[in-house]
Amino acid sequence: MALAALGAAYVSWFQASSVNSLLFIELERDEHSARNLDIAAAIGLCLCAAVLCQPGRHAARLASGAAALIGLWFLALATADQVLHSTAFSHLALPAAALRIVTPILLALVLLGRSSRVEFGLRVAVASTFAVHGYEALCHNPKFLDLILLNLNLDTGSPLFGEASARIILDVIGAVDLLVAGLVLFLRSPALAGYMALWGAVTALSRCGAMGWEAWPAVAVRMTHVAGPLALFLLWRPRGIIKR
Amino acid sequence: MTLPGLKFTLVALALGLACSQSSPTLQGQVPLALDETADTGVTGNTKGNQPIQWRVIWTTDPQHRATISWSTRKETGDNHLRIWPKGKDSQHRKVVAQHNGTFTLNVSEMKDLDPVYYHHVRLDGLEPGVTYEFELNSDGSKSRTLSFRSAPAIDSTESFSLIYGGDSRTGKEDRQRMNRLSAELTSRLPDAIAFVHGGDYIYDGRQFLQWTEWMTHDELRTTSDGRVLPIIPTRGNHDIGDLYDEVFDTPGAKGENYYHTTLPNGVNLLTLNTNISHAGDQRVWLAGQLMGLRPDSRWLLAQYHRPAYPAVKQPGEAKAAWVPLFEAHDVDLVFESDGHAIKRTVPIRGDKLDPTGVVYIGEGGLGVPQRTPDSDRWYLQSPGMSGRGHHLTTVSFSGDQLRLVTQGFAVDEESGRIGDPGGDSVIFDEVVMQRRGAE
Numbered sequence: 023m024a025l026a027a028l029g030a031a032y033v034s035w036f037q038a039s040s041v042n043s044l045l046f047i048e049l050e051r052d053e054h055s056a057r058n059l060d061i062a063a064a065i066g067l068c069l070c071a072a073v074l075c076q077p078g079r080h081a082a083r084l085a086s087g088a089a090a091l092i093g094l095w096f097l098a099l100a101t102a103d104q105v106l107h108s109t110a111f112s113h114l115a116l117p118a119a120a121l122r123i124v125t126p127i128l129l130a131l132v133l134l135g136r137s138s139r140v141e142f143g144l145r146v147a148v149a150s151t152f153a154v155h156g157y158e159a160l161c162h163n164p165k166f167l168d169l170i171l172l173n174l175n176l177d178t179g180s181p182l183f184g185e186a187s188a189r190i191i192l193d194v195i196g197a198v199d200l201l202v203a204g205l206v207l208f209l210r211s212p213a214l215a216g217y218m219a220l221w222g223a224v225t226a227l228s229r230c231g232a233m234g235w236e237a238w239p240a241v242a243v244r245m246t247h248v249a250g251p252l253a254l255f256l257l258w259r260p261r262g263i264i265k266r
Numbered sequence: 267m268t269l270p271g272l273k274f275t276l277v278a279l280a281l282g283l284a285c286s287q288s289s290p291t292l293q294g295q296v297p298l299a300l301d302e303t304a305d306t307g308v309t310g311n312t313k314g315n316q317p318i319q320w321r322v323i324w325t326t327d328p329q330h331r332a333t334i335s336w337s338t339r340k341e342t343g344d345n346h347l348r349i350w351p352k353g354k355d356s357q358h359r360k361v362v363a364q365h366n367g368t369f370t371l372n373v374s375e376m377k378d379l380d381p382v383y384y385h386h387v388r389l390d391g392l393e394p395g396v397t398y399e400f401e402l403n404s405d406g407s408k409s410r411t412l413s414f415r416s417a418p419a420i421d422s423t424e425s426f427s428l429i430y431g432g433d434s435r436t437g438k439e440d441r442q443r444m445n446r447l448s449a450e451l452t453s454r455l456p457d458a459i460a461f462v463h464g465g466d467y468i469y470d471g472r473q474f475l476q477w478t479e480w481m482t483h484d485e486l487r488t489t490s491d492g493r494v495l496p497i498i499p500t501r502g503n504h505d506i507g508d509l510y511d512e513v514f515d516t517p518g519a520k521g522e523n524y525y526h527t528t529l530p531n532g533v534n535l536l537t538l539n540t541n542i543s544h545a546g547d548q549r550v551w552l553a554g555q556l557m558g559l560r561p562d563s564r565w566l567l568a569q570y571h572r573p574a575y576p577a578v579k580q581p582g583e584a585k586a587a588w589v590p591l592f593e594a595h596d597v598d599l600v601f602e603s604d605g606h607a608i609k610r611t612v613p614i615r616g617d618k619l620d621p622t623g624v625v626y627i628g629e630g631g632l633g634v635p636q637r638t639p640d641s642d643r644w645y646l647q648s649p650g651m652s653g654r655g656h657h658l659t660t661v662s663f664s665g666d667q668l669r670l671v672t673q674g675f676a677v678d679e680e681s682g683r684i685g686d687p688g689g690d691s692v693i694f695d696e697v698v699m700q701r702r703g704a705e
C-alpha cells in the first residue's frame with residue numbers, strides 16, 4: 023500500500039496527475055491551484071506511506087486514516103480518468119481501478135477492527151479489476167499488446183513475436199482473466215487467489231520490463247493488484263493466520 | 267509527521283475531490299450547429315447543400331495526390347469539384363467525389379441532430395509544385411474559389427516550409443486565434459506547403475458536434491485569397507472512434523493511420539499513430555521505412571502524438587518502441603504533441619545528450635490551455651528549451667539548413683489561455699539545424 027502511495031506521489035510531484043489535468047484543462051481552474059493540489063497530494067501520500075510503514079498499536083487509527091486517504095486519492099484519479107476521455111478504455115477507468123481504491127479503504131476498516139464485510143468487498147474489487155482487464159485484453163488494448171511485445175522482444179529489427187501472436191496471447195489472457203474474475207466471486211480457493219496475486223505481480227512488473235526503470239511508479243501503483251488477491255490467499259489458506 | 271500537516275493535506279485532498287465532483291458542464295460538450303459559428307469564413311450558409319468545412323489532406327505522394335473534402339448539411343447526389351492550374355481556367359477538369367457518406371453520430375446526438383454528410387474527392391495525377399484552383403459543388407451549390415499547391419517534386423531543390431502544431435481540443439476561442447495565425451503565416455510564407463497537425467483535434471473523438479466545430483474553425487486557416495494549406499494529420503489520444511477517418515478520409519490504412527509522406531528536396535516525413543500498438547506491426551513498418559529512406563533522405567522526420575521525451579507528463583511507449591529505431595537510423599527531427607507546452611530537446615542518443623542525436627520538438631499549443639513545463643528535465647536544458655505559450659512552429663528547409671521558428675501568443679499565467687488575443691504574435695524559439703554530414 024505504501025508503495026502504491028509513493029508511486030502516485032511521484033506522478034503528482036514530478037509529472038501531472040489526471041486530477042490536475044481535469045481541474046486545469048477541462049474545468050478551467052487556474053494552473054497554480056491544480057499544481058498545488060498535486061503537490062499537497064504528493065506530500066500527503068508520502069506521509070500516508072510513512073504512517074503505514076510504522077507498525078504499532080497506537081498508530082492504528084492514524085494508519086487507518088492514511089490508508090483511507092490513499093484509497094480516496096485513487097478514487098479521485100480514476101474518476102478523473104473516467105471523465106477525461108483520454109483513451110479508448112477510459113470509460114472503464116473506475117471499475118478497472120477497483121482494487122487500487124478498495125484495497126486501502128478495506129485496510130482502513132480492518133485497522134479499525136471492522137472486518138465483517140471486508141472479504142466480500144475485496145472479492146468484488148478483485149473480480150472487477152480482473153474482469154475489466156480481461157475485457158480490455160479481449161479487445162486487444164494496444165497498451166497490453168505493447169506490454170507483451172516489449173517484454174518478449176529484444177530490441178531487434180526483426181522481432182521474435184509479431185503483433186498477431188500478441189493478439190492470440192491477449193485472447194488467452196483475457197479469457198483467463200474473465201474466468202478467474204467470475205470464480206473469485208463464488209469460490210474460496212487459495213490456489214485461485216494465489217494465482218491472481220502472482221498474475222497481478224507479473225502484469226505490474228511488466229511495466230518496467232517494457233519501459234525500463236523509469237516506469238516504476240506504474241509498477242508501484244499496481245501493488246494493490248498483488249495485495250488484494252494476496253489478502254484473499256491469506257484468508258483462505260488452510261492454516262488461516264488472519265482472524266476472520 | 268505532524269498532525270497539523272496531515273490535517274492540511276486532508277483538507278487539500280477533500281477540496282480537490284469536491285472541486286472535481288462539483289464540476290460544471292465540461293467545455294467541449296457545448297453543442298454548436300454549423301451555421302451558428304461566428305467568423306468562420308462560411309458566408310451565406312443557409313442552404314443545406316452548400317459546400318462547407320473544406321480541407322485538403324495529404325498523406326502519401328503529395329506531389330501527385332491529395333484528397334479534397336467538404337461537408338453538406340443535406341444529402342446531395344451530385345458532389346464534384348472543378349480544378350485547374352491557377353490562371354489556366356480553360357484546362358479545368360471535373361472530378362466526382364468518390365467517397366461520400368454520413369458522419370457517425372453517437373446515440374445522444376442522433377436525438378438532436380440531423381445527419382451531416384462528408385464528401386471526399388481523391389485527386390490523382392497532379393503535377394508537382396503546381397498551384398491549383400478549385401471550386402466545390404454539391405447539387406449546384408458552389409464554394410468560393412479556393413487553391414492549394416501540390417508538393418514540389420521530390421528532387422526539387424527549392425526551399426519550402428511546413429507549419430507544425432498540435433492540440434486544439436479545448437480552448438475554442440484560442441483555437442480560432444491560432445488558426446488565424448496559421449493563415450497569417452501561410453500568407454507571409456509563400457513557400458509553406460503543408461500544415462502538420464500533431465493530433466488531439468477535439469476532446470472526445472466520438473462526438474460529431476465537436477468535430478463539426480473543429481472543421482468549421484479549420485476554415486480559418488484559409489488565407490484571404492483562398493489558399494488552403496493541406497493538412498498532414500496524426501491521430502491523438504482524444505481522437506478515438508470512426509470520425510477521424512471520416513473527417514480525414516482514412517489517412518493511412520483503416521485501423522493503422524500511419525504513413526509516409528514524400529516531401530521535396532529529399533525530405534521524408536513518417537506519421538505514426540500512438541493510439542495503436544507501437545511495438546507490433548507499426549514498428550516493423552517503421553523499421554522498414556527508416557532503413558529504406560535514410561540513405562536518400564536529406565532530412566528524415568517523424569511525427570506522432572504522445573511524446574517519448576515529454577515536457578510535462580511521463581514518456582509514452584514511443585520511447586521504448588521507436589526511439590531505438592530513430593537513433594539507429596539517424597532520424598533528424600521528431601514532432602510530438604500532447605503535453606500542452608513548448609519544448610525543443612537537446613539532440614538525444616542513448617538517453618543522453620549527443621550532438622549526433624535526435625531532436626524532439628513540440629508539444630501542443632493550438633488552443634488547449636498551456637501548462638508550465640518541467641524545465642528541470644535534463645533534455646530540456648540548454649541548448650534545448652522549454653516554455654509556455656500557444657504556438658506553431660514553422661519548419662523551413664533551405665539548402666543544408668533547417669530553420670525552426672516557434673511563435674504564437676503568451677499566456678495568461680493563471681488560466682494558460684492566450685493573454686491578449688488581439689495582440690501580435692511573439693517568437694518563443696528560433697534555431698537553425700545543419701544537415702548531417704554537411705558541416
Ligand SMILES: [Fe+2]
Pocket residue numbers: 466502503504571603604605
Ligand atoms: Fe493528447
